[in-house]
Amino acid sequence: MMANKSTMKTHHEPLFHVVKRDDMSAGKAWLVRISTIVISFIFIGFVSMVLTGKNFGEAFETMFLGAFGRIFDGRMTMLWKYLQDVAILLALSLALTPAFKMKFWNCGAEGQTLMGGLASIICMIELGGKMQTLPLIAVIAVSSIAAGAIWGLIPAIFKALFNTNETLFTLMMNYIATQIIAYYVYIKGGGSNVINPVPYGNFPTVGDNDYFVNIVIVAVITILMFIYLKFSKQGYEISVVGESQNTARYVGINVKKVIIRTMVISGALCGVTGMLLVAGKDHSINTNLVGGQGFTAILMSWLGQFNPFIMVFMTGIVIFLKLGVAKIADDALLNSSFSEIIVGFVILMLVGCEFFIHYSIKFRHNKKEVKA
């Protein structure tokens, strides 16, 4: 991206160079982000017009319908489904945030969530019918949090004691978790390879709404995570370790302890998400339970600048796009990859705009500018 050397000229100045900038005000930065989103949406509108033959307004109408359903006709089911999808992606993003803020690259949200889900389904199948629903849900909660935490703890211990590469380690743990689930489904699913929904230990429905409990739980976690990161001593320690481990050691922070503790929290929250997915949604399990959202959540955490409330906004947009564009694709009988391409495109745009918020490009004729 950067021309390091000019081959033609004798005085060595590249055509352009990239300069870090810290001067962009928060307001201006947000204007750039919002503009990026608006431009992306307009682009999506055009692409949809070309591919589906709908006009611009209809494309957005379709997206709206896909995400929220017919809420103006008083049908709220799809809106709740939308909030549920946001809640799950948000929960995963929140789970990853402490780890990433500490610069511990936890790529294992998929595996940690799967293990949490596995603990839930085992409790539901083995204890279902033998306990009251509320105590059963309590057992499910404890065991899935423990399962997720353990799955996060293992790579953390290796990182803290032997300085192993956590990216590879957590990724490998995903594969192990997936295979364990596959084996469990094989045992319990019989020949059909599907575990039929288990009627025990399900989260209660509120009114006609299956997902209310999930959404409330994630809303509470969002607030708690904000407070934890911003106001608690542990949250501050995470920032310091993330900025520089040497500084952390110098001021007397036990880095190993912080790494392990933070990964236990990260894994435990993934475990909670696994429980929300199994006890609060599917009432069953398969290897596709998380469906790659553990990786999307990494981006959400970064784009949300580790701020839980910005993450709400970002996940809200991404899920809107995902559901909305899927509807456009369904209506036009397009391949379902269309939705993935579009969501990928918008995320790329957002990542790109962060680059221009933090760096500026100086061209050669701007000789008066100070070089970096």
Add this chain to the structure above:
Amino acid sequence: MKNLRKVLAVVLALVMVATVFAACGDNEKPDTQEKLKVGFIFLHDENSTYDKNFMDAAKAACEAMGVDYVQKTQIPESKDCYDAAVALIETDGCDVIFADSFGHESFLIEAAKKYPDVQFCHATGTQAHTAGVANFHNAFASIYEGRYLAGVAAGLKLNEMIEAGKITADKAKMGYVGAFTFAEVMSGYTSFYLGAKSVCPTVTMDVKFTGSWYDEKAEKEAAQALIAGGCVLISQHADSMGAPTACETAGVPNVSYNGSTLAACPNTFIVSSRINWQPYFEYMIKCVQEGKAIDTDWTGTIETGSVVLTDVNTSVAAAGTVEKIAEVKAKLQSGEINVFDTANFTVGGKAVTSFVADVDTDNDFTPDTEVLKDGVIYESDKRSAPYFNLEIDGITLLDRNYG
């Protein structure tokens, strides 16, 4: 500040262009006429031969019946299936929902309980006759008859090889690549084998399972292993091009499934059987239009046009194949021939006098219903999905795979 103005200018310009486009479209849609709307839920998309077979039929049936339809592809066998059904009903206003994969069933039943006014139809499922949900229905087809006919074509090809001196009668061994060791696959390969045996009495067959409905590499390798093991003709029940292409490379004749593979395998393709879902879709739509109840278990047959064979590739098939297939087909339709006639096979060297099948689904696959009557095992009679899973003499299972 200058940059800011630039950004603003670009955004405003784009917004204006957008508004112009939005304005010139005619938004007055005549949404008044109440057309029936069908919602389809597919496990994969058109890249899977299994789903494509359904998708083509859905399109054809809805166009023929003049109804609207919406489809959702790549819907996993999980709560996502329930969510997809809810979206089709809530957002698109579908009057009838159809799902195409076995594992969708439980989740579709949940949706059916929630929306009693909407009809739910499901292919290959087994629970409708026991679930007690009035608006949930299963459907399948007597594809074993199609496979029997394809087996006849295979048997004739073996006879031709024997007559030409390429193999001796005792070396007439076929190979079969199956997905899973389930009734659906077992019923299929057994009928295929019995079809071949009806014209070539010395035939034997080896079966290998891949453990997946779609695994091109595994299917190819299974076919290659069977060929290396002395199989002179291959057929398969799995959804990829793995086995047919392995046959084409090795020059071994192939009886295909789910549609013609003639284009890719011109020198080895004999014939292919498949289920045509269009008759069922039309039946389903007609029932809803007329407010009639849909059968709890609907089994398509040769008669209904649900069980079909592709054109025979006469450059590979033995002479007289087309005529023989037509003759056997007529006999199947008249009831003169029954595929699972116990006079034609033995299990463990003994004649079969009773067969209690697992008709009512439970986790342990407990056999519960006698399906043998007057020397014939009636497949897809007590429910639409197949339940024949006897391991008859002459067929060797080289491995097993339950998933």
